[in-house]
Amino acid sequence: MKRAVEKKSNKLGVIIAALVAVVVVVVGFLFFNPFGGKASHTAKKAGTSGSSSSTQAVKYEPSQEEKDYLKNRFAQLTAVNPEAIAYVYAPGTELDEPVVQTGDNATYLDKTFDGGNEPYMGTVFMDTDNKKDFSDRLTWLFGHARGSKVGDHRMFNDVNYYDKQEYFDQHPYVVIETPERKYYYEAMCLVIVPETTAFYRTSFEDDKDFTTQLKKVYEDGQTKNPNIKIKASDKYLVLSTCREEDETIRSNLYLRQIPDSEMKDFVAKHADQLTYVATRGQQ
Incomplete structure (x- = not known):
C-alpha cells in the first residue's frame, strides 16, 4: 500500500513537472521570439499595422444621388462622344470641361468634343498611357490654354492663373467625375517647364523614383501648397497646358488625390467649396 502511494505520488510529481515545463516553454516563446526580438512586441506591432491597413482599405462608396447624377451626366456625354471618360472642373474658376482618351496624344489637339476640327481648341484629353x-x-x-488673344476661358486657360499665389490659394480644389464616382484633388504646386521636360512620365521604377520626381517638381514650383506632404502611397493628377507668352513652355498644375480614407471628413468639411457650377455653356 505504501509503495502504491509512493508510485502515485511519484507519478503525480512527474505530471506536475511536465506541466511546469510546458508553461515555461510557452511563456518563453511568447516573450522571446527565436527569430529575433520579442514576440509580444512583434505581435503588438502587427496589431497596429493591421489597424493601419484597415484604415487604408476604406473604400469610398458614392451615394445613390451621386450615382444617378453621374449616370445622367455620362449618358449625355457619351451620346456626343463615346470616348468621353471623365469631366473636370475647378470650383470658383471657369475650368469646366469633358475629358476624353484615345489611342494617341495628338488627335484631340485639334479635334473638338463634338467631332469638329478647331486648332488651339481641341478637347481635354488623358495621356494614352494612363488608366x-x-x-x-x-x-x-492635357488641354490648350485659350488665353487673352481669344475672349474665353475654355479648355485649360485658367490653369495658367495658378502661377499667382493668391489665385492658387483661393482655388485649392479640382473635381474629377467618372462614370463610377467622383474624385477630389487639392492643388500641390504649379511648375513652369520646357515642353521637352523629363517630368512627363506615367510610370516609375519604384517608390523612391516616384517621390524623388515629385519632390523635385514641388521644389521648383512657382506657387505651392505649404501643407502638402509627398507620399508614395498617394495618387496625383497633373493638368498640363501651354503658356501664352512662349509656346515652348508649359504650366503643369500638380494635385494630390484625396484618398478614400480621408474622403468622408474632406467632403463634410469642404462641401461648399466643391459644388459644380456650369460655366462651359456660357463661353
Missing part, C-alpha cells in the same frame, strides 16, 4: 479610372499614381490631362 481611364484615375488609378495610376500619376495621371496626366
Whole structure:
C-alpha cells in the first residue's frame, strides 16, 4: 500500500513537472521570439499595422444621388462622344470641361468634343498611357490654354492663373467625375517647364523614383501648397497646358488625390467649396 502511494505520488510529481515545463516553454516563446526580438512586441506591432491597413482599405462608396447624377451626366456625354471618360472642373474658376482618351496624344489637339476640327481648341484629353479610372499614381490631362488673344476661358486657360499665389490659394480644389464616382484633388504646386521636360512620365521604377520626381517638381514650383506632404502611397493628377507668352513652355498644375480614407471628413468639411457650377455653356 505504501509503495502504491509512493508510485502515485511519484507519478503525480512527474505530471506536475511536465506541466511546469510546458508553461515555461510557452511563456518563453511568447516573450522571446527565436527569430529575433520579442514576440509580444512583434505581435503588438502587427496589431497596429493591421489597424493601419484597415484604415487604408476604406473604400469610398458614392451615394445613390451621386450615382444617378453621374449616370445622367455620362449618358449625355457619351451620346456626343463615346470616348468621353471623365469631366473636370475647378470650383470658383471657369475650368469646366469633358475629358476624353484615345489611342494617341495628338488627335484631340485639334479635334473638338463634338467631332469638329478647331486648332488651339481641341478637347481635354488623358495621356494614352494612363488608366481611364484615375488609378495610376500619376495621371496626366492635357488641354490648350485659350488665353487673352481669344475672349474665353475654355479648355485649360485658367490653369495658367495658378502661377499667382493668391489665385492658387483661393482655388485649392479640382473635381474629377467618372462614370463610377467622383474624385477630389487639392492643388500641390504649379511648375513652369520646357515642353521637352523629363517630368512627363506615367510610370516609375519604384517608390523612391516616384517621390524623388515629385519632390523635385514641388521644389521648383512657382506657387505651392505649404501643407502638402509627398507620399508614395498617394495618387496625383497633373493638368498640363501651354503658356501664352512662349509656346515652348508649359504650366503643369500638380494635385494630390484625396484618398478614400480621408474622403468622408474632406467632403463634410469642404462641401461648399466643391459644388459644380456650369460655366462651359456660357463661353
